[in-house]
Amino acid sequence: MTAYAAIDFGTSNSAVCLGIKQKRRLVPLEQGKDTLPTAVFFNADEQHTAFGRQALSEYQAGYGGRLMRSLKSLLGSDLLGETTLVNGRPLAYREIIAQFLAHLKTAAETQAKGPVGPVVLGRPVHFVDDNPERDRLAESTLADIAREVGFTEVRFQYEPIAAALDYESKLEREALVLVADIGGGTSDFSLVRLGPGRAGREDRSADVLASAGVHLAGTDFDQQLSLVSAMPCLGLGSLGRSGKPVPAHTYFELATWHKINFLYAPRELAQAETLRPFYADERLHARLMRVLREREGHRIAGLVEDAKVAVANGGSTRIPLDFIEEALAAEVDEAGLNGAIQKAVSSIAATALETLKLAGIAPGGLDAIYFTGGSTGVRELRSAIAAAVGDAEAVMGDPFASVARGLGVYAGMLFGGKKTSVR
Numbered sequence: 495m496t497a498y499a500a501i502d503f504g505t506s507n508s509a510v511c512l513g514i515k516q517k518r519r520l521v522p523l524e525q526g527k528d529t530l531p532t533a534v535f536f537n538a539d540e541q542h543t544a545f546g547r548q549a550l551s552e553y554q555a556g557y558g559g560r561l562m563r564s565l566k567s568l569l570g571s572d573l574l575g576e577t578t579l580v581n582g583r584p585l586a587y588r589e590i591i592a593q594f595l596a597h598l599k600t601a602a603e604t605q606a607k608g609p610v611g612p613v614v615l616g617r618p619v620h621f622v623d624d625n626p627e628r629d630r631l632a633e634s635t636l637a638d639i640a641r642e643v644g645f646t647e648v649r650f651q652y653e654p655i656a657a658a659l660d661y662e663s664k665l666e667r668e669a670l671v672l673v674a675d676i677g678g679g680t681s682d683f684s685l686v687r688l689g690p691g692r693a694g695r696e697d698r699s700a701d702v703l704a705s706a707g708v709h710l711a712g713t714d715f716d717q718q719l720s721l722v723s724a725m726p727c728l729g730l731g732s733l734g735r736s737g738k739p740v741p742a743h744t745y746f747e748l749a750t751w752h753k754i755n756f757l758y759a760p761r762e763l764a765q766a767e768t769l770r771p772f773y774a775d776e777r778l779h780a781r782l783m784r785v786l787r788e789r790e791g792h793r794i795a796g797l798v799e800d801a802k803v804a805v806a807n808g809g810s811t812r813i814p815l816d817f818i819e820e821a822l823a824a825e826v827d828e829a830g831l832n833g834a835i836q837k838a839v840s841s842i843a844a845t846a847l848e849t850l851k852l853a854g855i856a857p858g859g860l861d862a863i864y865f866t867g868g869s870t871g872v873r874e875l876r877s878a879i880a881a882a883v884g885d886a887e888a889v890m891g892d893p894f895a896s897v898a899r900g901l902g903v904y905a906g907m908l909f910g911g912k913k914t915s916v917r
Contacts, residue, residue: 496608496609496610496611496612496646497512497513497514497602497603497606497608497609497610497611498512498513498514498610498611498612498613498614498905498906498908498909498910499511499512499513499598499599499602499610499612499613499614499645499905500513500518500613500614500615500616500656500898500901500902500904500905501595501598501613501614501615501616501898501901502616502653502656502895502897502898502901503532503566503594503595503598503615503616503636504532504566504616504677504678504679504897505532505564505565505566505567505677505678505679505680505711505712505713506531506532506563506564506677506678506679506712506713506868507529507530507531507532507677507678507868507894508523508529508530508531508532508594508598509521509523509528509529509530509894509895509897509898510523510598510601510602510898511898511899511901511902511905512602512605512606512610512902513902513905513906513909513910514606514910515910516906516910518899518902518903518905518906518910519605520895520898520899520902521601521602521605522601522605523546523598523601524545524546524547524548525547527547528894528895528898529894529895530545530546530547530598531546531547531549531550531563532546532563532564532565532566532594532678533545533546533549533550533561533562533563534549534561534562534565534590534593534594535548535549535550535552535553535557535559535560535561535562536559536560536561536562536580536581536585537552537557537558537559538557538558538559538560538581538582539557539558539559540557543593545594545597549561550796553792554793554796559581560578560579560580560581560755561755561792562590562755563751563752563792564678564679564713564751564752565590565591565594565752566678566679567679567713567751567752568587568588568591568752569591569621569632569635569636570621570622570625570628570629570631570632571622573587574587574588574635575587575588578590578755579759588635588639591636591639592639592642592643595639595640595643596643596644599613599643599644599645610645611645611646611647612645612646612647612648612649612905612908612909613640613645613647613648613649613905614649614650614651614901614902614904614905614908615636615637615640615648615649615650615651615901616650616651616652616653616656616897616898616901617633617636617650617651617652617653618652618653618677618679618680618682618707618709619652619653619654619680619682619683619684619705619706619707620680620682620707620708620709621633621680622709623707623708623709633650637650647909649905649908651900651901651904652682652684652705653675653677653682653897653901654673654674654675654682654683654684654705654707654866655673655684655686655698655702655705655900655904656896656897656898656899656900656901656903656904657673657675657864657866657867657891657896657897657900658671658673658684658686658688658864658900659698659900659903659904660866660891660892660896660897660899660900660903661673661688661864661889661891661896661900662688662689662690662692662693663693663903665688665689665690666690667689667690668687668688668689668690668691668692669687669688669689669861669862670685670686670687670688670703670855670859670860670861670862671685671686671687671688671860671861671862671863671864672684672685672846672849672850672860672862672863672864672883672886673685673686673864673866674846674863674864674865674866674867674870674879675866675867675897676711676712676842676865676866676867676868676869676870676875677711677712677867677868677869678711678712678713678868678869679709679711679712679713680707680708680709680710680711681707681708681710681711681842681845681867681869682705682706682707683705683706683707683845683846683849684702684704684705684849685702685703685704685705685849685850685852685853685855685860686698686701686702686703687701687703688701703852703853703855704849704850704852704853705849705852706845706846706848706849706852707845708841708842708845710838710841710842711842711867711869712799712802712867712868712869713750713751713752714835714838715802715831715834715835715838715869715872716749716751716795716798716799716802717746717749717750717751718749718834718835718837718838719798719801719802719826719830719831719834719835720748720749720794720795720798721745721746721749721834722830722833722834723798723801723813723824723825723826723830723834724749724794724797724798724813724815724824725745725748725749726824727781727815727818727822727823727824728745728748728778728781728782728785728818729745729773729775729778729779729781729782730742730745732773732774732775732778733774734772734773734774735771735772735773735774736772740769740772740773740778740779741769741772744757744762744765744766744769744782744786745782748785748786748791748794749795749798751792751795754791754792754795755791757786757791758786758789758791762786763783763786763787766782766783766786767783777819781818781819781822784818784819785818790817790818793817794813794815797813797814797815798813801813801824801826802826802831802872803871804826805826805827805828805830805831806828806831806871806872806873807828807871807872807873808828808873809827809828810825810826810827810828811825811826811827812824812825812826813825813826828873828874831872831874832874835872835874835875839872839874839875839878840878842875842878842879843875843878843879843881843882844882846879846882846883847882847883850883856884857882857883857884858883858884858885858886859884860883860884860886861886861887862886862887862888862889863879863880863883863886863887863888863889864889864891865879865888865889865890865891865893866891866892866893866896866897867893867894867897868893868894870890870893871893876888
C-alpha cells in the first residue's frame with residue numbers, strides 16, 4: 495500500500511508525519527529531530543542548497559549566499575508571483591517553497607523506503623486576514639506546488655483542528671476544548687468537542703463549533719522585540735540633526751524576517767547611505783551600514799529570537815552585538831518583552847474570545863485550553879488568552895509536533911482506513 499504523509503508546513507518550523515495504513519510516526523528530519531526550521535540557504539561558495547539547521551549554520555558560519563526564512567508568509571502575498579535574485583540568477587518565490595516541500599517529501603520517502611503519494615497539509619484558519627479571495631489563492635497555490643513536487647492527492651486540515659485530534663488521544667472523558675495554536679506566523683483557535691466516544695468518527699464537522707485566527711504570532715513578537723532592543727543600538731529612535739527622530743523605515747524592514755534580504759540589494763544600500771546627513775551621531779549610521787553591507791540582519795534576528803525564548807517565562811538576558819562594534823549589546827527582560835508585544839497579545843486574546851462568541855459560548859464555559867505552537871512558550875500570551883476566555887484547565891501540548899501528529903490522524907482517516915491507532 496502506498497504511504498501517505500501529513501505535513502505541518504510552518505512559518506518557523508515544519509514537521510512530517512508518515513503513515514502506512516494505520517501505522518503512523520513522525521519523520522526524523524535532521525539530526526534525529528522531528529522538526530526542521532523552515533529555512534533554505536542557497537550556498538554560493540559551495541554551490542549547493544541547504545535546509546533547516548544546516549541552512550542556518552552555514553549562513554551563520556559566513557558562507558556567501560542567500561538565506562530564506564518565513565517562507566509560509568509568502569503565500570497569499572504579491573511576492574509569490576515574482577522572482578528574487580539568488581546567487582546571481584532570478585528564482586521564483588514559489589520555486590523556493592517547492593524546493594522546501596520537495597525536501598520534506600524526500601525525507602518521508604527515505605523513511606518509507608518507497609514513494610509517498612497522498613498528503614494532508616496543515617493550513618492556518620486564515621492565510622490572509624480579511625481577504626477571502628487571497629486566502630483561497632494561498633491554499634490553491636500551496637496545493638499546486640505540492641502536486642508539482644509529486645504528491646498525488648492533496649487535502650487540507652486546519653492546524654488547530656489537527657492539534658485537537660492529537661490532544662483527543664489523551665482524553666479519558668468528553669470535553670469542550672479551545673485549541674490555541676500560536677506559531678510563527680499565525681494565531682489560530684478552534685473550539686471543539688472532544689472525547690473517546692467521538693475519536694473514531696470520520697466526519698467531525700459537527701464537533702467543531704467555531705474557528706478564528708489572526709495573522710499575528712511569533713515572528714511579530716520577534717519584530718517588536720527587535721524594535722525596542724536591537725534596533726535602537728543601530729540608531730532607531732535617535733534624534734537627527736534637525737532634532738527629529740531619524741527615518742525609521744529601514745529599521746522596520748531589518749526587524750522583519752522575510753524582508754531582511756531586500757535591504758542587501760544595491761539600490762537599498764545606496765538609499766540607506768543617503769540617510770547619513772540625518773544622523774546627529776554618525777556612529778549610529780555607521781553601525782547600521784555595517785550590518786547591511788556585511789549582511790548581518792538575519793544574525794541579529796536570530797539573536798533577538800533567542801532572547802525572546804530566554805525571557806519568555808521570566809528573567810533577563812543580553813543580545814550580544816559585539817560583531818558590529820566592540821562591547822555593543824542590548825539588555826532584554828520579561829517586562830521589556832511584554833511591553834513590546836502588548837498590542838499583538840491583546841489582539842490574539844481578543845481573537846480567542848471571538849472564537850467563543852462565534853459558538854455562543856460564554857467565557858468560563860470551557861473545560862480546557864490546549865496550547866500548542868512554539869509561541870505558546872510566552873507566559874504573558876498564555877495568561878492573556880486564559881483571562882479572556884475565563885477559567886479553564888490550561889494544558890500544554892507539544893509546541894512543535896502536535897499539529898503534525900494530528901494531521902497524521904486525519905490523513906489516516908482519509909487514506910489509511912477508518913480504524914485508528916496512533917503511536
